[in-house]
Amino acid sequence: xxxxxxxxxxxxxxxxxxxxxxxxxxxxxxxxxxxxxxxxxxxxxxxxxxxxxxxxxxxxxxxxxxxxxxxxxxxxxxxxxxxxxxxxxxxxxxxxxxxxxxxxxxxxxxxxxxxxxxxxxxxxxxxxxxxxxxxxxxxxxxxxxxxxxxxxxxxxxxxxxxxxxxxxxxxxxxxxxxxxxxxxxxxxxxxxxxxxxxxxxxxxxxxxxxxxxxxxxxxxxxxxxxxxxxxxxxxxxxxxxxxxxxxxxxxxxxxxxxxxxxxxxxxxxxxxxxxxxxxxxxxxxxxxxxxxxxxxxxxxxxxxxxxxxxxxxxxxxxxxxxxxxxxxxxxxxxxxxxxxxxxxxxxxxxxxxxxxxxxxxxxxxxxxxxxxxxxxxxxxxxxxxxxxxx
Numbered sequence: 160x161x162x163x164x165x166x167x168x169x170x171x172x173x174x175x176x177x178x179x180x181x182x183x184x185x186x187x188x189x190x191x192x193x194x195x196x197x198x199x200x201x202x203x204x205x206x207x208x209x210x211x212x213x214x215x216x217x218x219x220x221x222x223x224x225x226x227x228x229x230x231x232x233x234x235x236x237x238x239x240x241x242x243x244x245x246x247x248x249x250x251x252x253x254x255x256x257x258x259x260x261x262x263x264x265x266x267x268x269x270x271x272x273x274x275x276x277x278x279x280x281x282x283x284x285x286x287x288x289x290x291x292x293x294x295x296x297x298x299x300x301x302x303x304x305x306x307x308x309x310x311x312x313x314x315x316x317x318x319x320x321x322x323x324x325x326x327x328x329x330x331x332x333x334x335x336x337x338x339x340x341x342x343x344x345x346x347x348x349x350x351x352x353x354x355x356x357x358x359x360x361x362x363x364x365x366x367x368x369x370x371x372x373x374x375x376x377x378x379x380x381x382x383x384x385x386x387x388x389x390x391x392x393x394x395x396x397x398x399x400x401x402x403x404x405x406x407x408x409x410x411x412x413x414x415x416x417x418x419x420x421x422x423x424x425x426x427x428x429x430x431x432x433x434x435x436x437x438x439x440x441x442x443x444x445x446x447x448x449x450x451x452x453x454x455x456x457x458x459x460x461x462x463x464x465x466x467x468x469x470x471x472x473x474x475x476x477x478x479x480x481x482x483x484x485x486x487x488x489x490x491x492x493x494x495x496x497x498x499x500x501x502x503x504x505x506x507x508x509x510x511x512x513x514x515x516x517x518x519x520x521x522x523x524x525x526x527x528x529x530x531x532x533x534x535x536x537x538x539x540x541x542x543x544x545x546x547x548x549x
Contacts, residue, residue, distance in 0.1 A: 203444035203473035220269035220479035221262035229275025231358035234427035270308035276320035305333035316516035374409025383416030387434025447473030
């Protein structure tokens, strides 16, 4: 009988030879990683370098916190505001215009539009605010705001929860990509006293349906998994395989974010520990092993003292970094300066380059009029010219 280590090596060799491994072998790799992680990390690094060379990318963005009222209640979230709270954000048309102009002056590339989940369904305040601005619902406003950003020379990427197929189709006209975190496909996490119990939009079937619809429409999608919210390791693996199946079917998943949980004050999960770093690294490495060619990101502000170490376990992107606006989802974690990220990436052996909200290999899915607009600052490889973003 082969030892566990031998079984692990066999599975890793399959991946290095370009063969896929079934979910059960990924489970086994995780089990082995608890005793011996060096081979798993080295395999992930080899696959990362084979598929992405020595380049690590980021998107220079401005975060448009359009409206943070939300119909859901997640037990770890502080993004959501209630009426009357000081952190409530409801951006007027003028606010959007002003931020878009300022972002252009800072030579940002991405306009990240984020909203709570269908706030008008729960809050009269949201309904009246939308009406005052001339819109029937949040998605109508998102389309209008995206057009404002485009007119200023920014490129929109919308993350507004569970959009319908029609809404996705409308936003595709002005957005070069969109995003929806799966977070986790485990139904267990929706049960009573679990993090997604009072967040119906986070139910796995609902989220997966949005990615399916986006795939049918040919929309480049960023998705991802939250690590450390009470899931089992196998539930993370299940989530990655669910994303993989959609990508195999439609080819539209441009990026997977692995986001490490940190507890926040004034939430039910405030006493829940942060994701342990070696566990988080293992999940990053396993994602690379399961999907060798995928673009993988960790947010550097959530690993402020160690983010560059994740280059050696499989990631090739830092996500959106803003020189202008905070991370409204994780406001306690400031963005590192872009120059600092560049130096730390170089010290780890990688060259930092700026991308659009859509990755180079997904330009063919983007509306031709948007591709033409991006050509104005294109470096010839569908990345942003260095003279523009520096």
